[in-house]
Amino acid sequence: MSRDALVLADYLGHIGTAIERILRYTEGLDQLAFLNNEMAQDAVIRNFEIIGEASKNVGRYFPDFAAAHSDVDFSSAYEMRNVLAHGYHQVEPEIVWKTVVEILPAFYRQIQTLLASLDEGNTAPR
Numbered sequence: 001m002s003r004d005a006l007v008l009a010d011y012l013g014h015i016g017t018a019i020e021r022i023l024r025y026t027e028g029l030d031q032l033a034f035l036n037n038e039m040a041q042d043a044v045i046r047n048f049e050i051i052g053e054a055s056k057n058v059g060r061y062f063p064d065f066a067a068a069h070s071d072v073d074f075s076s077a078y079e080m081r082n083v084l085a086h087g088y089h090q091v092e093p094e095i096v097w098k099t100v101v102e103i104l105p106a107f108y109r110q111i112q113t114l115l116a117s118l119d120e121g122n123t124a125p126r
Contacts, residue, residue: 004062005118007061008058008061008118009119011054011055011057011058011061011062012054012111012114012115014050014054015050015051015054015055015077016108018047018048018050018051019047019104019107019108019111020108021047022043022044022047022100022104023100023104023105025040025043025044025047026040026044026100031094031097031101034097034100035093035094035097041093041096044096044100045084045091045096048080048081048096048099049081051077051080051081052077052079052080052081052082052084052085053078053081055074055077055078056074056078058074059074069110069114071110072107072110072111072114073107080099084096
């Protein structure tokens with residue numbers, strides 16, 4: 001694997017690891033339990049920030065790769081990171097929960113597919 005592919009794999013790996021942590025931190029919780037658990041909220045938000053920052057790096061350093069995989073919404077992940085980091089005073093935990101439940105599992109599958117494709121050498125970064 002080329003150096004670029006290794007760097008790209010690192011960014012995608014950071015996204016995957018952060019998603020796995022979120023899923024672990026929310027395992028067994030329903031929405032009400034999540035909304036009443038500040039520690040879980042803080043842990044989840046922190047990992048969404050990691051997902052967003054790594055997603056930004058994919059788009060910044062590998063724009064052709066991001067464009068070739070436009071079905072993977074790296075830009076929305078970064079936008080969410082900005083809201084969480086800069087609009088911290090108006091974060092709505094209900095929206096965070098909805099994202100965990102409704103969006104994150106599919107995003108995780110996409111990231112895993114991209115990582116597997118890089119490992120197999122089928123997707124060259126540009």
